Amino acid sequence: MHNHRFGKVPNKNQETRNKKHQISIVALCHNHAPFLAEALDSILAQTQPPLEVWLVDDASTDGSPEILARYAAHNPTWHLLLLSQNVGNCRAFNQALAHCRGDWIIDFATDDVLLPNRLERQTAFVQTLPPTLGVAYHNAEIITEAGRRLHLHHRPDGHGGLHPAPATGYVLPEILARYFISTPTMLMRRACLLALGGYDETLAYEDFDFWVRAARDWQFAYQNEVLTQKRKHPRQMSARQYQLEDPFLASTIVVCYKALALCRTTLERRALAVRLRWELRQAVRRRRWREATDLYALLRQTTAVPGLLARLLGGGSSLFLRFFARSF
Numbered sequence: 001m002h003n004h005r006f007g008k009v010p011n012k013n014q015e016t017r018n019k020k021h022q023i024s025i026v027a028l029c030h031n032h033a034p035f036l037a038e039a040l041d042s043i044l045a046q047t048q049p050p051l052e053v054w055l056v057d058d059a060s061t062d063g064s065p066e067i068l069a070r071y072a073a074h075n076p077t078w079h080l081l082l083l084s085q086n087v088g089n090c091r092a093f094n095q096a097l098a099h100c101r102g103d104w105i106i107d108f109a110t111d112d113v114l115l116p117n118r119l120e121r122q123t124a125f126v127q128t129l130p131p132t133l134g135v136a137y138h139n140a141e142i143i144t145e146a147g148r149r150l151h152l153h154h155r156p157d158g159h160g161g162l163h164p165a166p167a168t169g170y171v172l173p174e175i176l177a178r179y180f181i182s183t184p185t186m187l188m189r190r191a192c193l194l195a196l197g198g199y200d201e202t203l204a205y206e207d208f209d210f211w212v213r214a215a216r217d218w219q220f221a222y223q224n225e226v227l228t229q230k231r232k233h234p235r236q237m238s239a240r241q242y243q244l245e246d247p248f249l250a251s252t253i254v255v256c257y258k259a260l261a262l263c264r265t266t267l268e269r270r271a272l273a274v275r276l277r278w279e280l281r282q283a284v285r286r287r288r289w290r291e292a293t294d295l296y297a298l299l300r301q302t303t304a305v306p307g308l309l310a311r312l313l314g315g316g317s318s319l320f321l322r323f324f325a326r327s328f
Contacts, residue, residue, distance in 0.1 A: 021102075021103045021104055021123050021126055021127060022050075022051035022101075022102045022103055022104070023050045023051060023102045023103070023104045023105070023106060023119050023122075023123065023187070024050060024051055024052050024053075024054065024100040024101060024102030024104070024105050024106070024190070025043060025050045025052070025053045025054070025105075025106045025108050026054045026056060026093055026096040026097065026100065026105060026106065026107055026108065027039070027040070027043070027053060027054065027055050027056065027108045027110050028056050028058065028089060028092055028093060028107065028108065028109055028110065029055070029056065029057045029058065029060060029064050029068060029110040030057070030058040030059070030060055030064075030086065030089075030092075031060045031061060031062045031064060032060070032062075032064055032109075032110040032111045033060070033062040033063045033064045033067060035110060035111040035112075035231065036064055036067045036068070036110055037067065038113055038147070039108070039109075039110040039111065039112060039113060039114075040055075040067075040068075040071050040110065042113045042114040042115070042116070043108075043114060044075070045114075045116045046114065046116060046117075046118065046119045046120070047116055047117050047119070047120045048117075048119040048120035048123060049077075049119070050077070050102070050106075050119060051077070051101060051102045052077045052078070052079065052100070052101065052102065053075070053077065053078040053079070054078075054079050054081060054096035054099060054100065055068045055071065055072055055078060055079065055080050055081065056081045056083065056092050056093070056095065056096050057080075057081070057082050057083060058083050058086050058087060058088070058089070058092045059083050059084060059085055059086040059087075064110075065082050068080060068082075069082075079099070081095060081096060083095070087201075088201070088204065089199075089205065089206055090198075090199035090200060090201045090202075090203055090205075090206045091199075091201040093107055093198070093199050093206065094198040094199055094201060097190075097193060097194075097198050098198075100190060102190060103189065103190055103191075104122075104123075104126065104187050104188065104189055104190060105187075105188045105189075105190050105193060106119075106186070106187055106188075107183075107184075107186065107188070107206075108184070109184060111231045111233065112184045112228060112229060112230050112231050113143070113228070113229035113231070114227070114228060114229075115226070115227050115228060115229065117227065118227040118228060121223070121225055121227055122136055122138070122187045122223065122227065125221070125223045126187065126221075129219075129221055130219070132218060132219050133189065133218065133219045133220075133221055134188065134189050134192035134214045134215075134217075134218025134219060134220065135181075135186055135187070135188055135189070135192070135211075135214055135218065135219075135220045135221070136186070136187040136220075136221050136222075136223060137166075137181050137182065137185045137186050137187070137220065137221075137222060137223070138182075138185045138222065138223040138224070138225050138226070138227050138228070139152055139153055139154045139182070139185070139223075139224065139225060139226045139227075140152070140153040140182040140184060140185050140226065140227075140228045140229065140230045141153075141226050141228070141229045141230070142229075142230050142232055143229045143230070143231050143232065144231070144232060144233070145231065145232070145233035145234075147231075150232065152226065153182040153185075153230065154166060154180075154182075154224075164178065164179065164180035165180060166180060166222035166224075167180060167220065167222065168219075168220060168221045168222050169219055169220070169221075170215070170219055171215050171219075171220045172212070172215040172216055172262070172268060172271075173267050173268050173270075173271040174271070175211045175212055175215045175220075176212065176259055176263075176268060176271035176272045176274070176275050177271040177272075177274040177275055178274070178275070181207070181211065181220075182228070182230055183207045184228050184230045185227065185228045185230075186207075188210075188214075189218070192214055192218050195217075196210070196213050196214060202254070203251040203254060203255070204246075204247040204248050204250070204251040205248055205251055208252060208255050209251070209254075209255045209258065212255055212258060212259045212262065213258070213262070216262050249279070249282075249283060249288060249291050250291065252279060253279075253291060253294050253295060253298070256272065256275065256276060256279070256295070256298055257298065259272050259275075260272060260298065260301060260302065263302075269302045269303070270302070270303065272302050273299060273302040273303040276295055276298055276299040276302060277299065279295050280292055280295040280296060280299065283295055
């Protein structure tokens with residue numbers, strides 16, 4: 001449903017009549033001072049400049065705001081939003097999205113790096129695709145905290161394909177079943193984001209929820225080029241996933257409930273069941289019994305569970321949940 005605080009949703013057909021798609025970058029920062037200069041310089045190095053850059057600092061305490069302010073002061077199309085309280089990625093992104101004017105949006109974490117031709121190549125790519133395209137994504141190079149190259153996100157699988165295998169078109173079953181998109185590579189149509197009301201601010205992270213809701217009515221397309229470097233370091237959000245006190249698993253369960261409501265076919269429900277089995281195994285292995293019980297309850301709504309096992313698991317016993325996780 002459209003959230004009116006973001007303004008009027010552009011008409012799909014009107015948007016495609018523009019000769020040149022324009023890109024807005026939302027650069028999100030929370031204590032990224034060691035990486036900021038490289039990240040922001042990678043925007044300045046683009047062979048096709050963005051329409052605008054929104055620098056959003058989510059209450060950093062490491063000197064990041066001062067670095068962001070210097071870059072904003074020297075670039076007239078760059079805008080600065082300094083948040084006094086830490087509100088999380090979803091809400092911070094939405095505050096900038098409300099001001100964006102580009103046809104397309106990049107959600108750019110300022111510990112990552114854009115390769116110099118990213119905007120130019122992605123613009124050329126989306127211009128060849130229909131107005132039902134909501135998300136374009138591509139391959140990424142994974143780098144260490146110090147910038148050393150590790151590997152590609154989509155790697156050759158030895159059989160002429162890639163692992164994880166990319167998907168193009170209406171990809172909701174693939175989105176539900178498995179992880180395959182490198183989040184920093186996304187180029188999101190602003191009309192798609194606005195139609196969804198932006199990111200869900202009640203969640204601890206944004207990508208899985210956005211993919212699920214967008215994939216219901218919008219197409220995705222994979223571009224087989226490496227245009228982004230994704231940095232892997234111990235302070236990033238994904239490094240805390242599935243730890244005892246992390247909030248991400250609870251958000252994943254909320255998204256899975258949304259996904260169940262969006263499923264229209266047996267194929268989609270089966271795909272969601274694949275995801276739920278995987279999440280249940282992670283929860284059990286890390287002794288997240290409350291979340292495991294919730295995931296099992298969801299799984300029972302998507303697929304048949306053998307009658308005896310269902311009765312044994314009805315009370316959410318951790319012993320039987322362990323058995324269930326191993327069995328699937």
